[in-house]
Amino acid sequence: MNAHDRHPMTVPSEKRTAISSLWLWLGGALLVLGIFFRVYNLDYKVFWIDEANTVLRSLGYVSQDVTDTLLTGELFQAEDLQAFQQPSPDRGWDDTMTALRSSAEHTPLYFLLSRLWVQTVGSSIATWRMPAVFFSLLLLPAVFWWGWELFGSKLSAGLATVLVALSPLHVLYAQEARPYSLLALMTALSSATLLWTLRSPTWNRWLLYGFTIVVGLYSQLLFTLVAIAHALYILASELTIYKRFTPNLLRYLIVSLGCIVAFSPWLVLLVNNLAEVQRKTASLGDDRYSIGGLIDRWFRVLNQMLIDRELAGWNFLLLLLAIAALVYLWRQAPRHATWMLLLVGGVPFLALALPDLVLGGERSLRVRYLFPTVLALQLTLGYWFAATIPTKRIPQSIVQTILILFIGLQILSNTVNAQRLVWWNKSRPASTYFEPVSALVNTLPNPLILTESKVSDLLALSYWLRPDITLQAIPDVVTLEIPQGYDPIYLHNGTPETEATLQQQGIRLTPIYPVNDSVDPWLWQLEFPL
Incomplete structure (x- = not known):
């Protein structure tokens, strides 16, 4: 597992030139296409509840501010909700920090950078999403560097970078005002930096x-699992090779202690607010699946990780592809590369999957929590594709066909997803109704919307409503x-309860959207008795 034990793949010289030239041009074109997908229709997709919460906290507000101001039972308008989604001179950086401390489960760096960006360039849906785009673009050179440090092969690193560039999952979260693209960036950057450091260790x-570890920790709490994977890698690497306590281990321990000290303010906040954090994240453990049910859903997660095209029963082909790449990695890759990818990919997945198996829940089904696993798998695939194309181990036509199909499916998914207003990452049940409901309400001269929706739902809906649409919250029906x-x-x-109370008063409730007996309506029209 030594970082020095690279053995670049042997490629005949006459093939090497052709391969390099082909992938230089083709890879460059595919990278440009990946960049295009990240910026195309950036302001078109639904700005959903999680993104509205990003804006709310970044600007120094909490949900209670909206509740106390608007959701009192008095009439208000949609533009009053939008006031909490726009910068205000009355809300400074101290308000932002206060708002962020109230949600300790989300570390603050992404939100602070988002506020800085929006205060500089202005507030709009596109500008709120631009930091995520920027971090996703930085991810591409970070993945290439990581791949080079792992394999010592430009072809492997370049192919992995292309797979990440065209990954529908990375594109989806590049266009969402949430910190997951920053989590992916710091996973790749810190992992590459670690290998670079071990290769030539200096202070x-x-x-x-x-x-990079401190930045990662302040980017996302889930980055803690990446740091744990790194710790296991360093301990195993140093102790397996040298079988003693080494200067590298001492330096790592000193640096790790410094990282803990630097992150301790948020750790203290997290411990002090542990009960509130557990309450806010309790929904992750609500659902309980059988082992078979979890495995079935993990197939879907694997699909989302790689191509995001529903293959139904053919999803097992993706599992076979992943297994083939992992077997090749284990048998052919340098030991340091194999163990780093297995740990960085495996520790986060197991940390989320094991509680699901034992306690119930869907932690490991939230693919946005698994970006370290996604990156490790994509690097593994990049190595397998690159290692087998120029050799006779597997017929070239088969591997090239698989690679072309794989990239083709990624491009198809991105092309289709780019035209969709709502996709699975926006929680379709909670976001699909925005467009049809607003299209109906906005055409009416004087409607009133009685609402019991949560603050985040109302903020997201306000992006669609005409500014003068009148609403009234129902604190007590x-x-x-x-x-x-x-x-x-x-x-x-x-x-x-509200439906029943209104019906007892003789008010008839007619479902407007959706009109479907199997789905709870999001909107009813009230018809009063004569």
Whole structure:
């Protein structure tokens, strides 16, 4: 597992030139296409509830601010909701830090950088999403560097970079104002820095590695699992080779202690707010699946990781592809590359999957939590494709066909996804109704929307509503006084208790969207007794 034990793949000289020339031009074109997909229709996709929460916290607000100001039972308008989605001179950086500390499960770096960016260039859906695009673009050279440090092969590193550039998963989260593209970037950057440091260990390199760990920790709490994978890699590497405590281990321990000290303010905050964090993340453990059910859903997660095209029962082909690449990695790759990819990919997955198996839940089904696993798998595939194309181990036509099909499916997925207003990463049940409901309401001269929806839902919906649309929250349906002069009057996201109370008052509720007995409506129209 020594970082010095690279053995670049042997390629005949006459083939090497042809391969390099082909992949230089083709790889460059595919990288440009991947960049295009990241910026195309950037402001078209639904700005959904998680992104609205990003804006809310970045600007120094919390949900309670909206509740106390607007959701009191008094009338308000959609533009009043949008006031909480725009920068205000009354909200400074101290307000942003206060808002971020109230949600300790989300470390603050992405939100602070987003506020800095928006204050510089202006606030719009596109500008709020630009930091995620930027981090996803930086991910490409970081993956290439990581691949080079792993395999010592430009072809392997370049192919892995192309697979990441065209990955529908990376493209989807590059266009979402959330910190997951930053998590991916710091995973690749810190891992490459670690290998670079071990290859020629100096204090300057160790300090730079420590800096990437601190930045990663402040980017996403899930990065802790990457840091654990690195620790296991270093311990196993040094102790297996030298069988004693080495200067590298000492430097690593000193740097790690410094990282813990640097991250300790947020650790203390996290511990002090542990009960609240557990409450906010409790939904991850709500659902319980059988082992067979989890395995079936992991097939879908693997599909989302690689091509994001539904293959139904043929998803097992992706598993066979992943297994083939992992077997080749284990048998042919340098030991340091094999163990780093297995640890960086395996530790995060197992840390989420084992609680799902034992306690129930869907932690490992949230593919956005698995970006380290995704990157490790994509690097493994890049190595396998690159290692087998110029050799006779497997007929070239078979491997080239697999690679072309794989890249073709990625391009197809990105092309289709780019035209979709809502896709699975936006929580379709919670976001699909924005467009049809707003299209109906916005055409009416004087509607009223009674709502029991959460703050984040209302903020996301406000991007679609006409600014003068009137709304009224329902703090208590028993004491609710519905004002006169509005027609029609709708109920938005009402609870069963509210529906029953209104019906007891003789008010008829007609489902408007969706009109489907198997789905709870998001919008009802109220018809009052004569």
